[in-house]
Amino acid sequence: MKNNGRFDRTFANRMNELVRLYRGPHEGSNLFTCLLGLLLVPGEEAWSRVPEEPLSILHRWGINRRSIRKIGTCPCGNEHPRTLRHLVEILRNAITERRFDLLHANGTLTGLEFKDASGFHAVFKTADLRRLVEKLSEHVGGSRARGDTGDTDFVASWQREPFHRRSCKWVRRIRRRNRLGVATRREAIRAGHRPCKTCRP
Numbered sequence: 120m121k122n123n124g125r126f127d128r129t130f131a132n133r134m135n136e137l138v139r140l141y142r143g144p145h146e147g148s149n150l151f152t153c154l155l156g157l158l159l160v161p162g163e164e165a166w167s168r169v170p171e172e173p174l175s176i177l178h179r180w181g182i183n184r185r186s187i188r189k190i191g192t193c194p195c196g197n198e199h200p201r202t203l204r205h206l207v208e209i210l211r212n213a214i215t216e217r218r219f220d221l222l223h224a225n226g227t228l229t230g231l232e233f234k235d236a237s238g239f240h241a242v243f244k245t246a247d248l249r250r251l252v253e254k255l256s257e258h259v260g261g262s263r264a265r266g267d268t269g270d271t272d273f274v275a276s277w278q279r280e281p282f283h284r285r286s287c288k289w290v291r292r293i294r295r296r297n298r299l300g301v302a303t304r305r306e307a308i309r310a311g312h313r314p315c316k317t318c319r320p
């Protein structure tokens with residue numbers, strides 16, 4: 120697999136789609152797989168698009184500030200992570216070195232716990248992870264999620280299960296920003312949607 124910029128963007132956009140579209144029994148593991156992919160696959164050039172923003176804006180990236188229990192210290196004596204990009208690097212290293220735990224409850228993935236030698240300790244709930252994965256993929260992908268370009272036969276919503284023929288009356292009831300164009304019936308079903316009972320796509 121050639122790891123160039125275009126590949127990174129395509130990959131990240133695909134991860135974004137997967138996380139936004141899929142609602143089903145394996146939602147937690149789907150999310151985790153996307154996070155792994157996003158942290159490990161893209162090259163340095165892609166990471167340069169992750170902003171050097173201070174941790175005080177973490178909530179805008181979907182991360183509850185309290186998810187980070189301890190910031191830890193750098194060998195250089197500085198506290199870290201100090202920026203979003205730094206945090207992403209820490210998560211990336213933790214995954215490469217397998218310093219994380221999957222948190223489960225009743226057979227469902229509920230979150231991820233990260234720890235490293237510097238004292239960094241974070242516990243992310245799956246809802247936080249979802250938003251983080253969406254944001255990361257938007258930045259690495261270099262664009263916001265595709266949304267609805269208006270030229271596909273089918274339309275789904277990021278928030279609901281059914282998918283529709285474009286002509287269905289229910290499509291008008293989906294807020295424009297939540298619409299997602301889907302090319303084929305198969306793609307919609309694979310992403311966890313079910314056919315609408317009105318338009319029977």
Ligand SMILES: [Zn+2]
Binds near residue numbers: 283288316
């Ligand atoms: Zn319909």
